[in-house]
Amino acid sequence: MxxxxxxxxxxxxxxxxxxxxxxxxxxxxxxxxxxxxxxxxxxxxxxxxxxxxxxxxxxxxxxxxxxxxxxxxxxxxxxxxxxxxASGARGFLRVGLCLSTLTHVPKLIAEFGALNPGVSITLHDLSSHEQTRRILANKLDVGFMRMPASAGLSGFTVLDETLALAVPEHTATSVCPSI
The missing domain is CATH 1.10.10.10 (Winged helix-like DNA-binding domain superfamily/Winged helix DNA-binding domain)
Structure with missing residues (x-):
């Protein structure tokens, strides 16, 4: 009919x-x-x-x-x-994130969700290596991971941070002799 x-x-x-x-x-x-x-x-x-x-x-x-x-x-x-x-206003988004992104990325995802209420978002706490594997296997759509991204992926910097190991001053030379 x-x-x-x-x-x-x-x-x-x-x-x-x-x-x-x-x-x-x-x-x-x-x-x-x-x-x-x-x-x-x-x-x-x-x-x-x-x-x-x-x-x-x-x-x-x-x-x-x-x-x-x-x-x-x-x-x-x-x-x-x-x-x-087709326009991206409705659908599903599978997002990977790693521990170091937990302070900043949830806010970005919440903003995206508010702008795109028809998109269902699922979050997956995964290592950068596992995110890469899943993105390449089409089991994850995007991932917030440590750079550089693996071959077959492209990425851009979302968060620029410095990671440091902090120790008491008196033990610094025994932990890391180059300090």
Whole structure:
């Protein structure tokens, strides 16, 4: 059953007139009549009683209207979701992060989530090596990891930090003689 035919049926049912429906749909009246005849043939029942004063729904047509509306509404919703997914506004994002990013990255992810409420985000606490493996295996979409990124990945610096080992001054030379 074609959605175009259901939309034609719903337009005629709303306007109760083939001529006005043809104008609204930018079709000729014969083309509109042909579409309804095709829909009626596929359903095995007449949808309208045609008269000089317009088109009235048959008992079958009246009982079919709710189903036709639901089918068109559902198809429109599927199309909207598909377009949102294609544009990145809806979907799933699998994010890897490592321990050193836990102070800064959650804020970035929360901001992304607020801007993209249709995207479901899952977080995975993983080493940089494991994130790399999973990204390359398409089991993770992005990863916050230590640079440099492995071959096959590209990255950019999100956080520039200095990691240091701190010890009491009197033990510094015994722990690290070069200090």
């Amino acid at each position: 074609e959605l175009k035919l259901l939309r034609t049926f719903l337009t005629i049912a709303e306007l109760r007139h083939f001529g006005r429906a043809a104008e609204a749909l930018h079709l000729s009246q014969p083309a509109l009549s042909k579409q309804i005849a095709s829909l009626e043939a596929s359903l095995g029942a007449r949808l309208f009683e045609r008269g000089r004063h317009g088109a009235d729904l048959t008992a079958f047509g009246a009982s079919f209207i709710a189903d036709a509306q639901a089918l068109v509404r559902d198809a429109d919703a599927v199309l909207a979701r598909a377009r949102e997914s």
